[in-house]
Amino acid sequence: MTxxxxxxxxxxxxxxxxxxxxxxxxxxxxxxxxxxxxQPYTWNFPYDFSNKNxxxxxxxxxxxxxxxxxxxxxxxxxxxxxxxxxxxxxxNFDRILFNTVWETEKIPGPWLPVINACDGVCVPxxxxxxxxxxxxxxxxxxxxxxxxxxxxxxxGNKKLSLKEAKGKFVFVSVFDFQHRKNPETLLKAYWSxxxxxxxxxxxxxxxxxxxxxxxxxxxxxxxxxGFTNETAPLHxxxxxxxxxxxxxxxxxxxxxxxxxxxxxxxxxxIEALSSGLPxxxxxxxxxxxxxxxxxxxxxxxxxxxxxxxxxxKSAISKxxxxxxxxxxxxxxxxxxEDTKRQMRLAYENPHLCKQKGQQGRLDMQNLTWDKxxxxxxxxxxxxxx
Numbered sequence: 001m002t003x004x005x006x007x008x009x010x011x012x013x014x015x016x017x018x019x020x021x022x023x024x025x026x027x028x029x030x031x032x033x034x035x036x037x038x039q040p041y042t043w044n045f046p047y048d049f050s051n052k053n054x055x056x057x058x059x060x061x062x063x064x065x066x067x068x069x070x071x072x073x074x075x076x077x078x079x080x081x082x083x084x085x086x087x088x089x090x091x092n093f094d095r096i097l098f099n100t101v102w103e104t105e106k107i108p109g110p111w112l113p114v115i116n117a118c119d120g121v122c123v124p125x126x127x128x129x130x131x132x133x134x135x136x137x138x139x140x141x142x143x144x145x146x147x148x149x150x151x152x153x154x155x156g157n158k159k160l161s162l163k164e165a166k167g168k169f170v171f172v173s174v175f176d177f178q179h180r181k182n183p184e185t186l187l188k189a190y191w192s193x194x195x196x197x198x199x200x201x202x203x204x205x206x207x208x209x210x211x212x213x214x215x216x217x218x219x220x221x222x223x224x225x226g227f228t229n230e231t232a233p234l235h236x237x238x239x240x241x242x243x244x245x246x247x248x249x250x251x252x253x254x255x256x257x258x259x260x261x262x263x264x265x266x267x268x269x270i271e272a273l274s275s276g277l278p279x280x281x282x283x284x285x286x287x288x289x290x291x292x293x294x295x296x297x298x299x300x301x302x303x304x305x306x307x308x309x310x311x312x313k314s315a316i317s318k319x320x321x322x323x324x325x326x327x328x329x330x331x332x333x334x335x336x337e338d339t340k341r342q343m344r345l346a347y348e349n350p351h352l353c354k355q356k357g358q359q360g361r362l363d364m365q366n367l368t369w370d371k372x373x374x375x376x377x378x379x380x381x382x383x384x385x
Contacts, residue, residue, distance in 0.1 A: 010077030028373025101264030125286030147369030273360030
C-alpha cells in the first residue's frame with residue numbers, strides 16, 4: 001500500500017463514457033496497490049453492473065476511511081467547467097490533479113484558471129496534450145490513454161437477438177444523441193447510399209434524450225431531406241441497456257460507424273474493435289491514437305468552426321453551445337461523399353471487414369487499463385515529489 005492516499009472524485013457508478021473511464025482508472029490504481037478512496041458524483045445515467053465483483057470493490061472504496069498520517073492527493077475526473085472554486089480544496093489536500101478530456105483542437109479559455117490552479121492535469125490522448133500545452137496550461141500535463149476491456153468485449157459474445165438483422169450486413173453505431181457525434185452525416189450517408197433493395201441494416205444505440213424526442217428528430221430530418229420509404233431500414237435503440245445487450249450489439253454487427261466531429265477518445269470505437277468489429281470513423285480526433293488503416297475505414301474531413309454546423313437548420317440533436325461555440329475552435333466535419341464511399345466499401349467487402357476487425361482486436365489487447373493505471377500512478381508520484 002502506498003504511503004500516500006488518493007481521493008478519486010468521479011462518476012464511477014455511471015454508464016456514460018466518463019463513468020466507464022472513471023471506474024476503470026480508479027480500479028487500475030487500486031490493483032497497483034494505491035491507497036484509494038472514491039468520492040462519487042453522478043450524471044444520472046446509472047450503470048447496470050454485470051460484473052458484481054467490480055461493483056462490490058467500488059462500493060468498498062467508496063466506504064473506505066481517510067488515513068490521517070498520509071499525504072493526500074485529490075483527483076478530479078470531470079470537465080473543469082464543472083468546478084466552481086478549486087482553491088477551496090487546498091485546505092484539505094496536499095496536491096490536486098485534474099483528469100479530463102476535450103474534443104476540439106483548443107481547450108476552452110474558462111478552463112485555464114481552474115487547470116492552472118491545480119498541480120497537474122492528465123489527459124487520455126496526444127491531441128489533448130497538444131491542446132493543453134498550446135492553450136497556455138502552465139502546470140505539468142500527463143498522458144494516460146484509456147484502456148480496452150477485451151475480456152468483457154470480445155468476438156465470442158452472444159449476438160443481440162434482432163429479427164430485422166437476420167441475413168443482413170449490419171452497421172452498428174453507439175453514441176450520445178448530441179451534435180458533436182454527427183448523427184446528421186451518419187443518417188444522410190446511409191439513406192443516400194443504400195435503399196431497401198440492399199441487404200443492409202443500420203442499428204443505432206443512443207441515449208441522452210427521451211426516446212420519443214430522438215425518434216421524432218430522426219423522422220423529421222429524413223422528411224426534410226426528401227427521402228421516402230424506399231430507403232434502407234433503420235433500427236434505433238434508446239436509453240441505457242444492460243452490458244450483456246451492448247456486448248451482443250457489437251458482435252451482431254459487421255462494421256461499426258461513427259462519423260464524429262470530435263472525440264477525446266471514443267470508447268465505442270475501442271469496444272467495437274475489442275469485439276472484432278472494424279471501425280468506420282472520421283480520421284481526426286483523440287481516436288487517431290489507436291485507429292489506423294489496418295483496423296479502420298477512415299473518413300476524409302475538413303476542420304471547421306463548431307458554430308458553422310451548430311447554426312445549421314439540419315442540426316437534429318443537443319448542441320451544448322456553452323461548450324462548443326468558441327470563436328477560434330475547430331473540429332472535424334466528415335465528408336459526406338467519403339462517408340458513403342467507406343460504408344459501401346465495407347458493405348461490399350465482408351472479408352476486408354473481418355480482416356480489419358481481427359487486427360483491431362489484436363491492437364486493443366495492447367491497450368489495457370493496467371497500462372493506464374501505471375501512467376496515472378507515475379503522474380501522481382511525480383506531482384507528490
